[in-house]
Amino acid sequence: MYFSNKIVLITGASSGIGKALALELARQQAKLILVARRAEVLAEVQAECLQYTQHCQLLCFDLKNSELIPAKAAEALTLFGGLDVLINNAGVSQRSLVTETAAEVDRDIMEINFFSTVYMTKALLPHFVKQGHGHIIVMSSMAGLMGFPMRSAYSAAKHALHGFFETFQTEQPVKDLHTLIVCPGRINTPISLSALTGSGEKHGKMDDGQKNGIPADKCAQIILRAAEKKKKLIKIAKEEKILLAIKRVLPNLFYKIAHNAGMKQ
Numbered sequence: 001m002y003f004s005n006k007i008v009l010i011t012g013a014s015s016g017i018g019k020a021l022a023l024e025l026a027r028q029q030a031k032l033i034l035v036a037r038r039a040e041v042l043a044e045v046q047a048e049c050l051q052y053t054q055h056c057q058l059l060c061f062d063l064k065n066s067e068l069i070p071a072k073a074a075e076a077l078t079l080f081g082g083l084d085v086l087i088n089n090a091g092v093s094q095r096s097l098v099t100e101t102a103a104e105v106d107r108d109i110m111e112i113n114f115f116s117t118v119y120m121t122k123a124l125l126p127h128f129v130k131q132g133h134g135h136i137i138v139m140s141s142m143a144g145l146m147g148f149p150m151r152s153a154y155s156a157a158k159h160a161l162h163g164f165f166e167t168f169q170t171e172q173p174v175k176d177l178h179t180l181i182v183c184p185g186r187i188n189t190p191i192s193l194s195a196l197t198g199s200g201e202k203h204g205k206m207d208d209g210q211k212n213g214i215p216a217d218k219c220a221q222i223i224l225r226a227a228e229k230k231k232k233l234i235k236i237a238k239e240e241k242i243l244l245a246i247k248r249v250l251p252n253l254f255y256k257i258a259h260n261a262g263m264k265q
């Protein structure tokens with residue numbers, strides 16, 4: 001098994017795709033470091049993981065607290081004596097129009113979805129460079145490849161990840177340091193519950209798109225297989241792939257379809 005004995009840090013491991021990745025990696029006997037804010041929920045994920053792997057440690061903190069990141073990254077490196085894979089997965093979605101979203105909410109969404117990923121990566125890069133190998137997985141979205149109603153800051157943050165990490169892939173500081181950018185469409189997770197509204201409140205609803213989305217465990221398995229194959233970018237989506245193709249070929253039609261689909265939510 002490819003991830004057997006590899007030391008893997010997953011941000012946003014208390015729920016959804018991050019939790020599914022943790023469980024799949026535990027089954028492959030990886031050594032896990034799980035990051036999220038909710039200590040009790042994360043401890044439940046840890047208990048599930050420990051049914052499969054003997055090694056699972058927790059780091060509970062708020063990734064928006066960027067000044068904590070260097071110390072937490074340094075602590076992560078001591079837990080099992082190194083790191084092989086960093087999975088930057090934590091994120092928060094959005095459910096509000098541009099016209100109704102407070103600027104602080106835009107900044108908040110950028111902070112968790114973009115800056116925390118950049119800061120975690122930079123805090124751990126010296127380790128990867130010195131070690132001469134490693135793997136960084138970055139969770140973008142199909143909204144990182146096209147805009148969609150009610151996702152302005154979220155889509156902007158995900159687009160920003162592409163600019164940053166595609167550049168990083170071209171720089172390739174170490175031959176054996178691989179970076180995978182993941183673009184899921186709708187996945188069946190509780191992400192819409194914690195999505196932010198224009199005033200920064202939680203949306204609090206399980207949207208149909210999420211309910212009928214691709215199962216999180218299937219998404220996790222596809223991500224790990226792509227990492228194993230050293231892919232640089234993958235899309236895990238259904239209709240969203242068709243919409244992206246329409247955007248490329250018939251852009252005017254794309255705006256109409258996205259408007260009609262997105263404004264109904």
Ligand SMILES: NC(=O)c1ccc[n+]([C@@H]2O[C@H](COP(=O)([O-])OP(=O)(O)OC[C@H]3O[C@@H](n4cnc5c(N)ncnc54)[C@H](OP(=O)(O)O)[C@@H]3O)[C@@H](O)[C@H]2O)c1
Nearest residue numbers: 012014015016017036037038063090091141186187189191
């Ligand atoms: N589900 C989808 O349809 C979908 C589609 C495209 C992309 N994605 C991306 O996939 C990733 C995972 O999403 P998901 O669907 O699994 O969502 P989820 O079930 O809501 O999980 C989000 C995770 O992020 C953590 N998190 C959020 N804010 C945090 C913070 N400030 N500090 C530390 N941890 C934080 C949450 O933990 P705590 O609340 O315990 O901190 C939770 O573990 C996200 O980057 C998302 O944008 C999801």
